[in-house]
Amino acid sequence: xxxxxxxxxxxxxxxxxxxxxxxxxxIADGKEVTxxxxxxxxxxxxxxxxxxxxxxxxxxxxxxxxxDYLIAMNKPSLYKFQNKVKTGxxxxxxxxxxxxxxxxxxxxxxxxDAGALALQAGxxxxxxxxxxxxxxxxxxxxxxxxxxxMIQEKFAAKxxxxxxxxxxxxxxxxxx
Amino acid sequence: MKKLxxxxxAIAEAAVRGGCRAFFGYPITPQNxxxxxxxxxxxxxxxxxIQAESEVSAINMVYGAAGAGARAMTSSSSPGIxxxxxxxxxxxxxxxxxxxxxxxxxxxxxxxxxPAQSDYFQSVKGGGHGDYHMLVFAxxxxxxxxxxxxxxxxxxxxxxxxxxxxxxxxxxxxxxxVEIPPMKDPTTFPKKEWATDGTGVGEGRRxxxxxxxxxxxxxxxxQKLAATxxxxxxxxxxxxxxxxxxxxxxxxxxxxxxxxxxxxxxxLRAKGVKAGLLRPITLYPFPxxxxxxxxxxxxxxxxxxVELSMGQMVEDVRLAVNGAKPVDFYGRTGGCVMSPEDxxxxxxxxxxx
Numbered sequence: 194x195x196x197x198x199x200x201x202x203x204x205x206x207x208x209x210x211x212x213x214x215x216x217x218x219x220i221a222d223g224k225e226v227t228x229x230x231x232x233x234x235x236x237x238x239x240x241x242x243x244x245x246x247x248x249x250x251x252x253x254x255x256x257x258x259x260x261d262y263l264i265a266m267n268k269p270s271l272y273k274f275q276n277k278v279k280t281g282x283x284x285x286x287x288x289x290x291x292x293x294x295x296x297x298x299x300x301x302x303x304x305x306d307a308g309a310l311a312l313q314a315g316x317x318x319x320x321x322x323x324x325x326x327x328x329x330x331x332x333x334x335x336x337x338x339x340x341x342x343m344i345q346e347k348f349a350a351k352x353x354x355x356x357x358x359x360x361x362x363x364x365x366x367x368x369x
Numbered sequence: 370m371k372k373l374x375x376x377x378x379a380i381a382e383a384a385v386r387g388g389c390r391a392f393f394g395y396p397i398t399p400q401n402x403x404x405x406x407x408x409x410x411x412x413x414x415x416x417x418x419i420q421a422e423s424e425v426s427a428i429n430m431v432y433g434a435a436g437a438g439a440r441a442m443t444s445s446s447s448p449g450i451x452x453x454x455x456x457x458x459x460x461x462x463x464x465x466x467x468x469x470x471x472x473x474x475x476x477x478x479x480x481x482x483x484p485a486q487s488d489y490f491q492s493v494k495g496g497g498h499g500d501y502h503m504l505v506f507a508x509x510x511x512x513x514x515x516x517x518x519x520x521x522x523x524x525x526x527x528x529x530x531x532x533x534x535x536x537x538x539x540x541x542x543x544x545x546x547v548e549i550p551p552m553k554d555p556t557t558f559p560k561k562e563w564a565t566d567g568t569g570v571g572e573g574r575r576x577x578x579x580x581x582x583x584x585x586x587x588x589x590x591x592q593k594l595a596a597t598x599x600x601x602x603x604x605x606x607x608x609x610x611x612x613x614x615x616x617x618x619x620x621x622x623x624x625x626x627x628x629x630x631x632x633x634x635x636x637l638r639a640k641g642v643k644a645g646l647l648r649p650i651t652l653y654p655f656p657x658x659x660x661x662x663x664x665x666x667x668x669x670x671x672x673x674x675v676e677l678s679m680g681q682m683v684e685d686v687r688l689a690v691n692g693a694k695p696v697d698f699y700g701r702t703g704g705c706v707m708s709p710e711d712x713x714x715x716x717x718x719x720x721x722x
Contacts, residue, residue: 213373213544216373216544217373220371220372220373220546225546226373226545226546227543227544227545228373228543228544228545229539229542229543229544230542232398232399232482232483232538232542233482233483252545252628253628253629253631253632253635253709254628254629254631254632254633254708254709255539255543255625255628256629256706256707256708256709257708258708258709258710258711259710
């Protein structure tokens with residue numbers, strides 16, 4: 194098993210931490226993983242992305258040409274990466290910010306109103322966790338319980354934000 | 370228990386575990402997490418952390434601390450390492466141990482902050498003046514970086530020479546699972562009978578210096594250094610041979626690019642091209658003998674050296690192959706990074722497939 198994921202969006206949307214949660218879950222699950230951020234001169238509002246490779250074996254290249262999954266949190270990211278997704282792959286589109294439809298019929302496309310679901314979870318900043326929930330459901334790599342545990346561990350210093358994030362994870366999981 | 374860590378932070382922690390108790394640096398992307406981490410960590414272990422006023426003063430603080438017997442290090446990225454070259458030459462001339470981490474960014478000049486391997490020449494040929502070299506390790510993963518820097522201070526002490534860890538922006542920024550080794554006990558480190566640490570009163574003077582004004586004396590110093598480098602070559606040369614046994618096409622690459630090439634090797638093999646990879650782990654001493662041996666294998670048709678540069682290590686590969694087989698080059702620069710597919714396509718084109 195080897196799964197390559199590109200997660201992209203505006204800086205501040207939590208795309209890097211979304212990728213880190215996948216990486217933490219992979220380690221907790223005994224898998225090998227690389228998490229490689231784009232680290233250009235980026236700032237809040239600029240574009241940001243990370244490449245995550247999850248594998249049963251030691252990961253060779255952390256550079257991804259053709260991902261199995263693309264998580265597009267904003268429109269520029271969708272247009273930058275949509276044609277790179279491999280045939281049979283999946284794009285998760287954050288339809289809260291992207292009105293466009295993907296014009297490819299050789300891949301699966303899931304439209305997710307992550308912003309609305311995050312508000313429903315009680316914190317608009319949890320849109321990335323909504324998408325994380327959708328991703329783990331679609332990929333089937335990790336259980337919701339495992340990722341929920343990661344969220345509790347990583348937010349241990351900020352316990353107030355945990356309930357909304359857990360709710361966001363659940364809403365995302367059930368949305369797809 | 371393996372832990373997910375960013376390359377820069379893992380390198381910093383492993384340096385502490387390896388006995389480093391003095392860090393001097395100046396900020397520059399993409400290695401800033403190293404000083405950031407050590408600014409918190411050094412006080413916890415009774416060590417020294419100083420953010421110097423410049424790279425030049427940082428490397429001279431390393432010179433001073435190393436002369437006094439401390440396990441000292443500095444880290445920077447390409448333009449900052451250029452500024453440190455004078456100090457590195459002095460440290461080599463004074464035969465002092467230290468560790469230098471270069472998390473390379475794209476050049477020349479201020480260049481860009483993205484990954485590159487364009488400091489190969491500067492690292493292995495002696496970036497400063499004079500006939501000196503140092504051990505240069507090029508880890509391909511966070512775990513290998515941890516393991517190499519953990520023992521780098523021992524190697525530096527053993528050879529009384531600087532040791533360089535040469536990474537790139539990817540290695541610094543990537544997160545991977547690592548096993549961090551246990552803390553070394555500083556009381557077990559060999560005594561430094563040459564250090565100007567206030568001990569040895571009445572035994573004769575201890576002098577740390579790189580000025581040898583008498584030509585005969587300086588020539589002896591150079592001969593001694595050359596003997597040290599020969600010893601390094603005999604004991605420290607390291608490389609990984611990946612699927613080279615039956616390889617007809619041999620890739621050579623180091624650091625993170627070698628991982629991209631490993632994926633390319635596997636993709637090529639799936640297409641029926643017998644590819645392999647020879648990955649230098651030490652760039653100085655360079656594994657010339659291993660490359661020459663592979664070049665002499667009758668089934669080997671060609672080499673392709675892959676680098677994030679316009680072609681630097683390829684010169685050493687060509688010297689090692691010595692005309693036995695063609696050595697081609699493929700590189701990207703400026704912070705652009707090739708994918709495994711790119712490397713595969715270069716080979717497929719050469720093979721006429």
